[in-house]
Amino acid sequence: MNIPRPQADTARKTQWQRLGLVLGLLLVVWLFFKLFSAAFTPFVVAAGVAYFLDPAVSRLSAHRVPRSIGAAILLIAVLLFVALFILLLYPIISAQATILITNLPNYIKTAQADFGHIIYVLQARLGPGVMSQKLKDLATNQAGAIVSFAETAAGNIVGSGFAVVNILTLLVITPIVAFYFLRDWPGIIRHVDTWLPRPYEAVIRAQALEVNRILAAWIRGQAICCLILAVIYAAGLTIVGLDLGLIVGLTAGFLSFIPYVGTIIGAGSAVLLVLSQEPGWHGVFAVLAVFALGQALNDYVIQPRFLGDRVGLPAVWVIFSLFAGAAAFGFLGIMLAVPVTATLGVLARFWLKRYLLSPLYLDTPHLETPHLETPPGP
Numbered sequence: 001m002n003i004p005r006p007q008a009d010t011a012r013k014t015q016w017q018r019l020g021l022v023l024g025l026l027l028v029v030w031l032f033f034k035l036f037s038a039a040f041t042p043f044v045v046a047a048g049v050a051y052f053l054d055p056a057v058s059r060l061s062a063h064r065v066p067r068s069i070g071a072a073i074l075l076i077a078v079l080l081f082v083a084l085f086i087l088l089l090y091p092i093i094s095a096q097a098t099i100l101i102t103n104l105p106n107y108i109k110t111a112q113a114d115f116g117h118i119i120y121v122l123q124a125r126l127g128p129g130v131m132s133q134k135l136k137d138l139a140t141n142q143a144g145a146i147v148s149f150a151e152t153a154a155g156n157i158v159g160s161g162f163a164v165v166n167i168l169t170l171l172v173i174t175p176i177v178a179f180y181f182l183r184d185w186p187g188i189i190r191h192v193d194t195w196l197p198r199p200y201e202a203v204i205r206a207q208a209l210e211v212n213r214i215l216a217a218w219i220r221g222q223a224i225c226c227l228i229l230a231v232i233y234a235a236g237l238t239i240v241g242l243d244l245g246l247i248v249g250l251t252a253g254f255l256s257f258i259p260y261v262g263t264i265i266g267a268g269s270a271v272l273l274v275l276s277q278e279p280g281w282h283g284v285f286a287v288l289a290v291f292a293l294g295q296a297l298n299d300y301v302i303q304p305r306f307l308g309d310r311v312g313l314p315a316v317w318v319i320f321s322l323f324a325g326a327a328a329f330g331f332l333g334i335m336l337a338v339p340v341t342a343t344l345g346v347l348a349r350f351w352l353k354r355y356l357l358s359p360l361y362l363d364t365p366h367l368e369t370p371h372l373e374t375p376p377g378p
Contacts, residue, residue, distance in 0.1 A: 018197070033329055033332065033336075034328075034329070037329045037330060037332040037333075040332060041331060041332050041335075042173045042174045042177065043177055044332060044335050044336065045174050045178075045335065046173075046174045046175075046176075046177035046178040046181055047177075047178075047181055048219075048335060049075075049078075049174070049175075049178040049181075050178050050181035050182045050185060051215075051219070052219060052220065052223070053071075053074050053075070053078070053178075053182060054182060054185050055216075056070075056074055057070045057071050057074060057182050057185075060073070060074075067182065067183050067185075067186075068179075068183045070182075071179050071182035071183050072179060074182070075175055075178060075179055075182070079175060089246070092246055093246060093247060096243065096244045096246055096247050097247065099243055099244060106276060193205070207346050207347065207350055210346045211339075211342050211343050211346045214313065214342045214345070214346065215338070215339055215342050217307065218307070218313055218338060218342065219338070220306075221303075221306040221307040222257050222307065224302075224306045225256065225298060225302050225303055225306055225307065226253055226254055226256050226257050226262075227253070228253075228298075228302055229252070229253040229256045229262070229294055229298055229302070230249060230250045230252070230253020230254055230256075231253070232249075232253070232290075232293070232294045232297065233248070233249030233250070233252045233253050233266060233290065233291065233294050234246050234248075234249030234250050234253065235249070236249065236290035236293065236294065237249045237270060237287065237290055240283070240286040240287060240290060241283070241286075242270060242273060242274055242277065242283075242287065243273070243277055244273055245270075248266055248269050248270050248273065249266065251265075251266060251269075252265060252266025252267075252269075252270075252291075253266075256298070258318070258319060258322055259315035259318060259319060260295075260315075261319070263291055263294065263295050266291060267287070267288060267291040270287040270290075270291070271284055271287055271288070274286075274287050313338070313341060313342060313345065317341050317345065318337075318338065318341065321337040321338065321340065321341040322334055322337045322338075324337065325337030325340070
């Protein structure tokens with residue numbers, strides 16, 4: 001049935017209006033995050049906390065506990081757990097941080113000596129012409145400059161982060177906003193649902209549910225995995241006798257939300273520290289054994305148990321999204337990286353499925369076969 005031309009023009013105009021509206025909203029959101037990313041950070045953290053705790057609040061609500069009371073109970077429990085964790089570990093972390101600051105010059109000198117020894121051994125085995133003087137200077141003399149640069153970069157990151165998102169903001173504003181998010185979460189979802197364009201309501205809702213499934217599996221599962229790895233690394237490094245084992249282990253575990261990055265950084269730092277603490281390969285093998293055991297448990301036991309095959313977020317996508325988010329919006333970009341990546345992944349699979357069922361993929365071009373004249377008989 002042919003559509004009358006005025007109706008066809010109106011439908012085409014509506015499609016362009018929808019496309020312009022979507023692109024305009026994306027531009028406004030990008031500009032908003034770019035201009036107000038620092039001030040918006042506590043609200044994103046609060047939304048993440050509310051998203052994480054919403055299933056528990058919903059279960060309490062199903063047992064006739066009002067959402068406001070359930071949200072308050074869970075938030076107070078989380079705050080008490082964090083405070084208890086800080087109070088128990090603060091003396092140990094403070095002592096190890098003091099050791100790190102005190103012994104940092106010795107660590108730098110030891111690292112320079114170790115790199116110089118490695119270069120000397122390689123030069124002795126490979127020949128004098130293989131290792132250039134510039135490489136030896138970099139290994140022996142520039143290590144201090146590299147460490148100083150790392151210290152300055154870390155100081156800038158910590159300083160800029162806490163200059164905007166200070167302790168008062170994290171401890172006061174974030175829990176308050178998280179409480180209101182948790183209390184009003186079903187109402188927010190229903191309100192947003194009324195904004196969906198009616199012709200595409202079912203399709204958008206189905207994709208939103210898929211994004212929610214992936215995010216729930218990744219965020220909650222990855223949080224459990226990082227916590228378990230932090231305990232394994234911190235306990236293992238403390239048992240093998242590393243002076244800064246608790247700090248290195250906790251840092252490596254919490255950085256494990258970036259696939260393999262936490263293990264690599266933690267293992268490299270622990271090896272340098274154990275060489276500075278006691279020269280020899282015994283401590284190095286013990287430290288590497290701890291990280292090898294932790295990574296093996298993570299790959300074959302922890303992640304299959306808590307993540308499984310439900311996530312649908314390849315490791316390469318996660319790593320790229322985290323670094324791209326950090327480059328674009330800083331700490332806020334890191335927090336938004338995985339949700340945005342999950343959303344883009346769901347949309348990409350949806351459009352790929354539609355493309356594979358569309359005439360653009362299925363229809364073959366109708367090629368005219370040349371007419372071959374029958375040659376005349378003899």
